[in-house]
Amino acid sequence: MTTTIDIGFLIYPGVTQLDATGPAQILSRVPGARIHMAWKDTKPVDTDAGFSINPTISLDDCPDLDVICVPGGVGQLPLMGDQDVLAFLKRQGERANYVTSVCSGALLLGAAGLLRGYKSGCHWAFREMLPTFGAIPVAERIVKDRNRISGGGVTAGIDFGLALAAELADEDTAKEIQLFVEYDPVPPFDSGTPEKAGPELEAKVRATFTGANGG
Amino acid sequence: MTTTIDIGFLIYPGVTQLDATGPAQILSRVPGARIHMAWKDTKPVDTDAGFSINPTISLDDCPDLDVICVPGGVGQLPLMGDQDVLAFLKRQGERANYVTSVCSGALLLGAAGLLRGYKSGCHWAFREMLPTFGAIPVAERIVKDRNRISGGGVTAGIDFGLALAAELADEDTAKEIQLFVEYDPVPPFDSGTPEKAGPELEAKVRATFTGANGG
Numbered sequence: 001m002t003t004t005i006d007i008g009f010l011i012y013p014g015v016t017q018l019d020a021t022g023p024a025q026i027l028s029r030v031p032g033a034r035i036h037m038a039w040k041d042t043k044p045v046d047t048d049a050g051f052s053i054n055p056t057i058s059l060d061d062c063p064d065l066d067v068i069c070v071p072g073g074v075g076q077l078p079l080m081g082d083q084d085v086l087a088f089l090k091r092q093g094e095r096a097n098y099v100t101s102v103c104s105g106a107l108l109l110g111a112a113g114l115l116r117g118y119k120s121g122c123h124w125a126f127r128e129m130l131p132t133f134g135a136i137p138v139a140e141r142i143v144k145d146r147n148r149i150s151g152g153g154v155t156a157g158i159d160f161g162l163a164l165a166a167e168l169a170d171e172d173t174a175k176e177i178q179l180f181v182e183y184d185p186v187p188p189f190d191s192g193t194p195e196k197a198g199p200e201l202e203a204k205v206r207a208t209f210t211g212a213n214g215g
Numbered sequence: 216m217t218t219t220i221d222i223g224f225l226i227y228p229g230v231t232q233l234d235a236t237g238p239a240q241i242l243s244r245v246p247g248a249r250i251h252m253a254w255k256d257t258k259p260v261d262t263d264a265g266f267s268i269n270p271t272i273s274l275d276d277c278p279d280l281d282v283i284c285v286p287g288g289v290g291q292l293p294l295m296g297d298q299d300v301l302a303f304l305k306r307q308g309e310r311a312n313y314v315t316s317v318c319s320g321a322l323l324l325g326a327a328g329l330l331r332g333y334k335s336g337c338h339w340a341f342r343e344m345l346p347t348f349g350a351i352p353v354a355e356r357i358v359k360d361r362n363r364i365s366g367g368g369v370t371a372g373i374d375f376g377l378a379l380a381a382e383l384a385d386e387d388t389a390k391e392i393q394l395f396v397e398y399d400p401v402p403p404f405d406s407g408t409p410e411k412a413g414p415e416l417e418a419k420v421r422a423t424f425t426g427a428n429g430g
Binding site for chain 1: 231232233236237239240243248249250251252259263264265266267268269271318338339356357367368369370371373374377378381386387389390391393394395396397398399400401402403404406407408409411412416417419420423
């Protein structure tokens with residue numbers, strides 16, 4: 001018999017979809033995992049990438065989660081003061097075994113009061129906002145502090161997912177999933193951080209966050 | 216004025232969703248890109264990871280694509296002899312500027328007759344099937360042969376997406392996208408290929424492909 005592990009992602013209009021779909025791919029292969037995509041209702045949710053995904057459950061109907069995960073995206077900005085969303089995160093975050101985020105999703109966790117005194121990762125462009133919520137920013141792809149686990153920007157969700165898979169199951173299971181998803185990365189370019197990309201590209205990416213495509 | 220670039224993913228029930236959502240995240244940020252998720256109808260498509268995504272368009276209504284991309288997944292097996300799907304791929308593949316695949320999606324491109332005499336990448340567990348379709352298997356994460364570009368298994372779609380972004384726009388644009396998605400991977404484990412994972416984990420992953428979770 002395998003114990004069910006309820007893993008829920010908060011999705012919302014304008015979510016950076018890979019922040020959720022990357023770790024969901026990894027975590028869906030943890031034995032017993034049940035993936036939930038939760039939002040206010042179960043109508044299609046428009047992502048940032050030109051297509052929509054469907055919530056599997058509403059916030060009200062969502063069972064107690066073993067893992068709550070908040071992905072990033074500019075769509076979270078209107079949620080920073082949304083009492084329904086913040087109450088959902090608080091309720092789940094207070095009982096979940098793991099309270100997690102990917103990318104700028106850490107800010108919404110912070111707004112829900114769940115990161116006070118905790119170290120957290122975040123997308124590089126938003127990391128400096130973490131202290132606003134009492135969190136301690138860490139410039140790493142996977143940050144663990146007690147039961148808070150967070151990933152850096154977007155693709156860090158895959159590294160994060162594998163680390164979390166090892167926590168939920170064991171290292172061998174995580175390695176088996178890594179082999180399944182053939183995660184032996186060989187990026188064709190080397191500009192994945194501001195330091196590597198240089199100030200010109202950094203300024204260009206920062207400028208996009210004032211538009212509609214932010215992450 | 217920016218030229219529109221129509222980039223279409225064939226999605227289908229049982230698709231390994233990260234094969235499509237990974238490159239879609241990258242490619243959606245190429246200037247002018249319009250992402251299409253195409254299937255027989257526009258009802259929700261169940262993925263392999265516990266949630267569904269919505270086609271943006273039906274195969275019949277899909278415009279002529281500049282890029283056609285076929286993601287992998289066990290759900291493609293029933294499609295290998297599906298005349299509607301094969302006709303769609305042939306029609307699009309004969310005019311597209313780039314004919315592409317991620318993971319085991321190469322097999323379906325092959326079944327549509329689009330890889331005869333071409334080198335192709337593929338998920339490691341399915342690579343040896345490529346010669347059945349006249350294709351030449353290459354054990355790399357990104358494989359380019361004339362206008363055929365293919366990625367290896369699942370997460371290789373991100374590397375593939377960046378390489379394709381550089382083709383569609385230029386290297387600086389691809390690097391800017393890499394910085395946006397913070398793609399500076401630091402996998403927590405090192406078992407992303409059969410050689411690195413060893414025979415025991417390889418056998419375990421191979422065994423899952425006889426079940427319902429294949430990639």
